[in-house]
Amino acid sequence: MKLSFRRKAVNAVMLSLTGVCTVLAVGMLFFILGYLFVEGGFSLSWNFFTKLPVPVGEMGGGMANALVGSAKVLLLASCIGVPIGFLAGVYLAEYAGGSYASTIRFVTDLLNGVPSIVIGIFVYTLVVAKYGFSTYSGGIALGIMMIPIALRSTEEFLKSVPGALREGAMALGATKSQTIATVVIPAAMRGLISGMMLNLARVAGETAPLLFTAFGNQFWSPGWRQPTSTLPVMIYNYAVAPYPDWHRQAWAAGFVLLTMVFLINITARSIVASGSSHKSR
Amino acid sequence: MATSATIPQTARPHGRAPFLSRIFSGDSLAQALAFSCATLILALTALLVWELWAHSAVAREKFGFRFLTSTEWNPVTGDFGALPFIYGTVVTSALALLIAVPFGVGAAIFLAELAPPKLSDGMTFLIELLAAVPSVIIGLIGILLLVPLLLTVVPPIKDSFGNHPPFFFSGPFYGPSILAAGVVLAVMIAPFIISVSREVLLAVPKDLREAALALGATRWETTWDVVVPYARRGIMGSIFLALARALGETMAVTMVIGNSPRIVASLLASGNSMASVIASEFSEAIGDVYPSALIELALVLFALTIVLNGAARLLILATGEKGASQ
Amino acid sequence: MRQARNVLVGMAMVALGAIGQTLINGGGATFPYPMYSKWFSDYSKKTGVTINYQSKGSGFGVQQITAGTVDFGASDMPMTDMQIKEFQEKRGMGILHFPTVLGADVPTYNVPGVTAALNFTPDALAGIFLGHITKWNDPELVKANPGVNLPKNDIVVVHRAEGSGTTFIWVDYLAKVSKEWETKVGRGASVQWPVGLGGQGNEGVAGQVKQTSNSIGYVELIYAIQNHMTYGKVKNVSGEFIEASLASVTAAAAGAAKAMPEDFRVSITNAPGTGAYPISSFTWVLVPEKISDPAKKKIITDFLAWMLKDGQTMTSALSYAPLPKEVVAKETKAIAKIK
Numbered sequence: 001m002k003l004s005f006r007r008k009a010v011n012a013v014m015l016s017l018t019g020v021c022t023v024l025a026v027g028m029l030f031f032i033l034g035y036l037f038v039e040g041g042f043s044l045s046w047n048f049f050t051k052l053p054v055p056v057g058e059m060g061g062g063m064a065n066a067l068v069g070s071a072k073v074l075l076l077a078s079c080i081g082v083p084i085g086f087l088a089g090v091y092l093a094e095y096a097g098g099s100y101a102s103t104i105r106f107v108t109d110l111l112n113g114v115p116s117i118v119i120g121i122f123v124y125t126l127v128v129a130k131y132g133f134s135t136y137s138g139g140i141a142l143g144i145m146m147i148p149i150a151l152r153s154t155e156e157f158l159k160s161v162p163g164a165l166r167e168g169a170m171a172l173g174a175t176k177s178q179t180i181a182t183v184v185i186p187a188a189m190r191g192l193i194s195g196m197m198l199n200l201a202r203v204a205g206e207t208a209p210l211l212f213t214a215f216g217n218q219f220w221s222p223g224w225r226q227p228t229s230t231l232p233v234m235i236y237n238y239a240v241a242p243y244p245d246w247h248r249q250a251w252a253a254g255f256v257l258l259t260m261v262f263l264i265n266i267t268a269r270s271i272v273a274s275g276s277s278h279k280s281r
Numbered sequence: 282m283a284t285s286a287t288i289p290q291t292a293r294p295h296g297r298a299p300f301l302s303r304i305f306s307g308d309s310l311a312q313a314l315a316f317s318c319a320t321l322i323l324a325l326t327a328l329l330v331w332e333l334w335a336h337s338a339v340a341r342e343k344f345g346f347r348f349l350t351s352t353e354w355n356p357v358t359g360d361f362g363a364l365p366f367i368y369g370t371v372v373t374s375a376l377a378l379l380i381a382v383p384f385g386v387g388a389a390i391f392l393a394e395l396a397p398p399k400l401s402d403g404m405t406f407l408i409e410l411l412a413a414v415p416s417v418i419i420g421l422i423g424i425l426l427l428v429p430l431l432l433t434v435v436p437p438i439k440d441s442f443g444n445h446p447p448f449f450f451s452g453p454f455y456g457p458s459i460l461a462a463g464v465v466l467a468v469m470i471a472p473f474i475i476s477v478s479r480e481v482l483l484a485v486p487k488d489l490r491e492a493a494l495a496l497g498a499t500r501w502e503t504t505w506d507v508v509v510p511y512a513r514r515g516i517m518g519s520i521f522l523a524l525a526r527a528l529g530e531t532m533a534v535t536m537v538i539g540n541s542p543r544i545v546a547s548l549l550a551s552g553n554s555m556a557s558v559i560a561s562e563f564s565e566a567i568g569d570v571y572p573s574a575l576i577e578l579a580l581v582l583f584a585l586t587i588v589l590n591g592a593a594r595l596l597i598l599a600t601g602e603k604g605a606s607q
Numbered sequence: 608m609r610q611a612r613n614v615l616v617g618m619a620m621v622a623l624g625a626i627g628q629t630l631i632n633g634g635g636a637t638f639p640y641p642m643y644s645k646w647f648s649d650y651s652k653k654t655g656v657t658i659n660y661q662s663k664g665s666g667f668g669v670q671q672i673t674a675g676t677v678d679f680g681a682s683d684m685p686m687t688d689m690q691i692k693e694f695q696e697k698r699g700m701g702i703l704h705f706p707t708v709l710g711a712d713v714p715t716y717n718v719p720g721v722t723a724a725l726n727f728t729p730d731a732l733a734g735i736f737l738g739h740i741t742k743w744n745d746p747e748l749v750k751a752n753p754g755v756n757l758p759k760n761d762i763v764v765v766h767r768a769e770g771s772g773t774t775f776i777w778v779d780y781l782a783k784v785s786k787e788w789e790t791k792v793g794r795g796a797s798v799q800w801p802v803g804l805g806g807q808g809n810e811g812v813a814g815q816v817k818q819t820s821n822s823i824g825y826v827e828l829i830y831a832i833q834n835h836m837t838y839g840k841v842k843n844v845s846g847e848f849i850e851a852s853l854a855s856v857t858a859a860a861a862g863a864a865k866a867m868p869e870d871f872r873v874s875i876t877n878a879p880g881t882g883a884y885p886i887s888s889f890t891w892v893l894v895p896e897k898i899s900d901p902a903k904k905k906i907i908t909d910f911l912a913w914m915l916k917d918g919q920t921m922t923s924a925l926s927y928a929p930l931p932k933e934v935v936a937k938e939t940k941a942i943a944k945i946k
Binding site for chain 1: 308310311312314315316318319321322323325326328329332333336383384385387388390391392395396404406407408410411413414415416417418419420421422424425426468471472475497499500501502505525528529530531532536556559560563564575576579582583586587589590594
């Protein structure tokens with residue numbers, strides 16, 4: 001049975017269209033990266049990394065405090081989100097069963113779906129309204145956002161460790177917690193680390209929760225109880241303003257942020273990829 | 282089974298260690314610790330819902346269900362209604378889906394059916410990187426690049442319609458608009474549609490394809506008439522997932538939507554979405570009713586995302602089960 | 608990697624080294640932000656004291672000082688009696704207003720082909736912002752601007768998206784000159800705008816107008832100047848078309864200066880007098896009556912004293928008018944009210 005011309009034509013056209021869609025999707029990525037590189041990369045200067053913002057209308061300011069501020073907030077977020085999510089993931093993978101586990105998974109998915117702005121409001125009413133704007137409230141907000149993903153990725157990677165390893169350890173007399181700590185977790189280590197890195201990359205770019213918590217700061221923010229400037233919030237503030245100099249700085253900051261996020265992403269995935277190529281032994 | 286030789290043997294259930302040494306053994310401690318973290322998450326989420334509920338009480342009591350249908354947003358008189366923002370959220374998300382779904386499903390088809398595995402994996406990796414781009418950066422490109430671009434591209438298109446442009450393309454165009462917001466949202470949700478749809482398509486059993494091809498169908502006919510319908514629920518699930526993501530997107534939308542609380546049928550008009558109005562107005566809302574109304578809006582948004590996420594999960598699961606049962 | 612290490616080291620140094628340094632946090636009006644950012648920057652260079660001010664809108668200033676999340680607020684809109692009562696109830700003490708500078712809201716616009724300063728009558732401004740006047744070549748505008756070629760394009764109105772004192776000044780003026788505005792829209796930091804796009808902060812509105820052809824918005828004078836935007840003249844009570852300037856804003860405050868109330872809350876929009884610019888205003892720093900931390904109290908009172916002396920000499924460079932002498936004298940005495 002010979003194919004009609006029409007069917008062949010439709011086949012060729014539609015299939016090539018799908019190819020076009022894919023090229024567009026991938027192209028969008030390169031476009032964004034490229035545009036940021038051109039606009040922002042060339043605006044990067046020593047000033048950007050070392051100077052503080054200068055008064056409105058003056059030139060030569062930088063985002064040094066925002067870089068440090070972001071680092072602090074992310075550090076705190078990791079210290080909150082990772083342990084809680086990780087231990088809860090351990091619980092789900094190794095100890096729990098049945099309905100309690102399903103409940104926790106369900107609720108965690110719920111938490112994961114909460115828009116980041118709502119988390120910001122939550123931390124505002126809980127913490128900021130009583131204690132003022134601070135770096136730690138920003139860390140708490142981002143930390144809460146890290147929990148669901150930390151839990152899911154921990155559970156997934158722990159579960160992927162073959163049962164034989166566990167049984168072997170217990171046969172040798174290890175307690176359950178010893179098995180988990182010395183056998184299961186190390187076996188899943190690559191995946192766990194990769195998951196944590198992806199998690200970090202995701203919250204590194206979050207802006208909305210920081211608007212009502214970390215607030216902003218013209219100067220260096222000492223300690224943890226003062227408001228701090230952060231990279232995403234600065235990008236937002238500068239992008240909507242009318243000053244071309246601020247726009248340039250926003251592009252530069254965007255380029256720095258995106259580069260960091262991408263580097264963490266790529267590293268995280270290559271950790272897992274190299275792990276799986278070794279597994280086939 | 283840890284027994285200690287120094288603890289006196291008294292009558293107890295055979296094989297169980299004494300109470301104290303059980304408590305202080307790593308095992309129970311570890312389990313208790315893990316358990317408490319898991320429970321902490323439950324508590325945290327419950328607290329979140331409670332805070333939203335409690336702080337929106339003033340607005341809920343004042344407006345009742347009228348909140349969802351009123352178009353007033355008047356800080357001077359203290360009268361607030363969510364409809365303009367529900368409208369803005371729905372329309373921008375719908376527009377985003379309209380743009381992203383064809384492209385997304387198309388790309389997913391290419392990656393699942395046509396591309397050689399290595400290429401498919403590589404391109405999927407790149408597309409997942411696109412999903413990792415922070416919202417504020419998309420917003421930055423939106424406000425400094427897309428909006429000026431639209432300002433040059435849209436007026437000629439509008440003019441070509443002469444005096445009777447279609448209703449959704451009518452009215453003055455200033456740049457920041459529902460259209461711009463829809464486009465940036467499309468860019469942000471497309472990777473999710475592509476990634477999940479590709480997984481779902483890959484999970485469709487090979488026999489189906491082979492059977493169709495054996496019967497003389499072209500590649501395209503196989504894909505479109507056999508594989509995709511089979512994976513239909515999963516693809517719907519990916520769309521729901523993308524929609525749930527779109528609802529909560531704040532920064533990119535705020536930067537390009539125009540921030541006006543009005544309902545206008547045209548895509549060229551400026552509007553506001555729930556997430557973006559909360560972001561713009563929350564810390565400045567003076568008084569009792571105003572912030573409470575914004576928190577009630579947050580509650581509505583939260584409820585919507587739960588429903589959508591739940592539906593998405595069910596749909597994706599349904600396709601998975603179907604595939605597993607073959 | 609080296610960058611990361613340096614960042615970590617810097618961060619540790621900052622986190623550890625600066626413990627014990629008191630940082631004052633304030634937020635609010637974007638109207639005086641160029642002045643405040645210069646003041647705080649110079650003050651920190653001079654005294655080493657860091658006062659962190661974030662420009663988020665007067666609504667923010669009022670709301671957050673009431674909530675107690677910041678040490679001081681800033682607003683171009685004096686707090687209403689009800690807001691003061693709320694503050695009293697929530698914080699158990701009063702709130703003090705300290706005027707800092709005088710400024711002006713100007714109608715800034717971006718009309719292709721028009722580089723002149725347009726004349727705006729009160730009716731024109733009210734009409735535009737009410738949505739009645741929709742084209743640039745409307746008779747009301749043409750009448751006041753003979754010789755200017757106004758195109759027949761649609762007017763794009765830009766206003767503030769969030770709670771703003773700049774908005775308050777603007778709508779306070781419109782309410783005074785237009786009965787319809789007063790009844791239909793009213794006064795406030797945030798109103799239900801009949802038409803227009805929203806921008807965030809003075810910065811956002813300026814950015815929007817700059818980017819959008821045929822648009823008109825209202826911004827504090829310095830934002831229009833710093834961004835090289837055209838702004839118009841407004842007809843005052845005496846019938847003259849006045850451009851906002853140090854002289855015209857000072858003239859607007861002249862009457863109020865003599866009759867300044869004890870709590871410094873006063874509106875000078877549509878002020879009578881020759882040469883007075885009708886959309887002028889004081890802007891205030893909001894300080895709680897009692898500050899429990901003695902270190903913070905000292906910083907705030909010292910800064911206020913500096914602001915009233917040295918600070919006032921810096922205002923003209925940024926096109927803000929300094930406070931009238933009588934007001935400065937009264938305020939210096941009022942600093943003692945902070946306990």
